[in-house]
Amino acid sequence: MENVQVFDSPGKGRGLRATRELWAGDIVFSEPGLAAIVFDNMADHVCHSCFRRQQKLHRCAQCKFAQYCDRTCQRAGWNEHKLECGAIKTYGKVPNENIRLAARLLWRVEKEGDEVSDVKLTTLDNLEDHVADMPEDDLKELKVDIHNFLDFWPRNSKQHNVDYISHIFGVINCNGFMVSDQRGLQAVGVGLFPNLCLVNHNCWPNCTVILNHGNQSAVNSMFHSQRRIELRSLGKISEGEEVMVAYVDFLNVSSERQRLLKQQYFFDCTCTHCEGHIKDDAMMGGLEEEGSKPSEEQVKEVTEFSLQMLEKMEKARLDAKYHEVVKLCRECLKKQEPVLADTHLYMLRVLSVLSEVLSYLQFFEEAAGYARKMVDGYSKLYHPNNAQLGMATMRGGVTHWHAGLIEVGHGMICKAYAILLITHGNTHPIAKDLEAMRMQTEMELRMFQQNEYVYHSMREAALKNQPMNMMAEPVAENIKSLFRKQ
Template sequence: MENVAIFESPGKGRGLKATKEFWAGDVIFAEPSVAAVVFDSLADRICHSCFRRQEKLQKCGQCKFAHYCDRTCQRAGWAEHKLECSAIKTHGKAPNENIRLGARILWRLDKDGSMMSDTQMVTLEELEDHIADMPEDDLKDFKVDIHNFLDYWPRSSKQHTIDDTFHIFGVINCNGFTVSDQRGLQAVGVGLFPNLCMVNHNCWPNCTVILNHGNQSAVNTMFHSQRRIELRSLGKIEGGDELTVSYVDFLNLTEERQKLLKTQYFFDCTCEHCKDHIKDDLKLGGLEVDGVKPTEEQVKEATDYCFEMMAKMEKARLNGNYHEVVKISKDCLEKTEPVLADTHIYQLRMWSTLSEVQAYLQLFDDAADNSRKMVEGYMKLYHPNNAALGMAAMRSGVTHWQAGEIEVGHGMVCRAYAILMVTHGSMHPITKDLEAMRMQTEMELRMFKQNQYVYHSMREAALKNKPMTMMQEPKNMEEGVKNLFHRRK
């Protein structure tokens, strides 16, 4: 942690600042989790050791709750699971994810003490719990978790005071970090990273956080590397500059971001983008054609209509009625595209979900067109090295490849690769996937330019064998853009 130092950030309390100069893509620091657990809803589909999604997992023979890829993963995860396994057996069932994480943290504290590694800059006792700031309804739910935790906590383990237990659960509530699967495409669990908790928020940050699972596939667990987060620079950072990340998605309006930050993290954001409402005009703007803009009334009417249709579209998606999703979206966009700007956030969400559903239904031409509009809108709103922009460009690149539009597809994949090299680094699995896509689309583009007929003939034959990655079943509209920290649902 020689690259950073704790300091008093004006108006924010403690924060971290750089002690040297950094450039885009530099890893400022890496930090293993104190503890991490799989979400309740995915407990039987995600390995509890390496956090990979697997079709067939082996169940722990003792507690019947934890699941693992194989004996290698089970051995690797035994240190964290040993006491939990016994507690679940005795209790009769596994408690929720917050209780399981709280228990793992307390067992780790009992074993290693407050400073669990040489690189840890703060103790868990020093982290904010914000219990005093909780609304009454949230506090009631919080107390239910504490009550259930006390029932679950083994009598054979060290007994902790109520105040200490409340503090740990408060820290989890406002500082638990969402843990992704091996490829970084889905949030599958929650963990605690003390040094990361010291990095303050900015809506237009100079850093990003990525989970790097390291090597979790070696047969011998002695060669496994630690699951860790990496704080990476998004651009040039001078020595002495405060390090910041964004706790919420910038695609929200200023008012919505500030409401989320106040409700979830108990502070008022005073960053430049909030003070000056930067880009809010684009996010709810009208489409300008030849210098002529629609009236405010027309924009408001189209905005309200789009918002209403988004709710219907999401209901159809949840019911798995994907053809209905396409119909609702097309009807909506037919009315709103002539009025709303290509940066209007409701229209962007519509294009995002529609393109994903169309790709799933193999309507690739339409999916490619809508994903391109989505990416073009994102480019005008997001930081040029935003990970969400990179992932959107990757998705669009694959969709254009599937549609046979190799030139646009290769361009999108290259754009995504450039961004994810900064946000994820060259060794992350998703970046390696992108590198393979980039090489494949580059080769196909050369073939295309030499002889289009031969290219399309060979591509058609290849598609019958093994298509490039197909889209997974569409998720909800917000699934792809998660808040940085895990919050109680």
């Protein structure tokens, strides 16, 4: 933690500031989790030790709940699971994810203590719980969780009073960090990283946080490296400057971001972008061509229509009616394109859905066009080193590559690689995947530049001899918020 120190941030309470100059891609600090668990709805599909998604997992013979890739992962996860395993057997059922995480946190503290040290800048006791700020419905759920926790908590473990248990649940609610799968593509669990909780929010941050699962592939669990978060700098940070991350996705107008932050994290955002409503006009504005633009009434009408259509698309997507999704998207775009700006939030959401579903249905050329428009819009709104921009650019590049549009595809993959090297680092699985794609597309691009006919002939022959695999089935948008709301 030598790159940061705790200080009193004006109007924000405690924060962290840099103790030396940092540059884009630098790791500000790295921190192993205090505890982490797999989500309830992912418990049968994700290894409870390495958080890798697997088709076939091995169930714990004792509690019949925890699942692992193999015996190596089971041994690696036994320290965290041992007390939980016994408690589940005694309780007779598996409690919800909040209770499981709270129990793991308390067992960890009971075993190792909770003192501040050179690598531990705060403690569980000192983290904000915001229980007093919770609305009535959330307080009712909290009371149910506390009641069930007391039934689950073993009698031979240290007993805690209701106020302290309430504090732990409040900390989880405000500060739980989403844990992704090994590829970093889907949130599969939640964990607590106390030092990260000291990093304050800014809608246009100078840092990003990424989960690094470490090396979980060694045959002997002794050689597994720890799962940890890495706080990475997005650009130059001067000595003494506060390090900040975005708790919510920037792709919302300032009033909506402020509402989400107030609802989820109980504070009023006063960052420059919120106070100045920066980029709000671009996100909700009309199309401006040759000095003329549609009226406010037209923009409002199409915006409301788009919102209704997005709800229909989501329903059709959940029902796996993908051709219906495509039909709805095309109908919506037909109304949007003459009226809305190419950076309008609802147009970008429609383009995202349409490009993903068309890719799944193997209509790559059409999907590529929509993906390109989406990435162009994102590029005008996001910070140039934003991880979401990098992921969208990667998706667009792969779609162009599948479509045989190798020049654009290679360019987008290179751009995505440059962004994700900063946000994820060169050892992250996504960066490794992108490096392999970059090398492959570069080789194909050289072949294309030498002889287009030969390139397309060879590509067509390869596709005929190799059955086209279906793309991953479209799922809901990746969870964009940094921290998890119950």
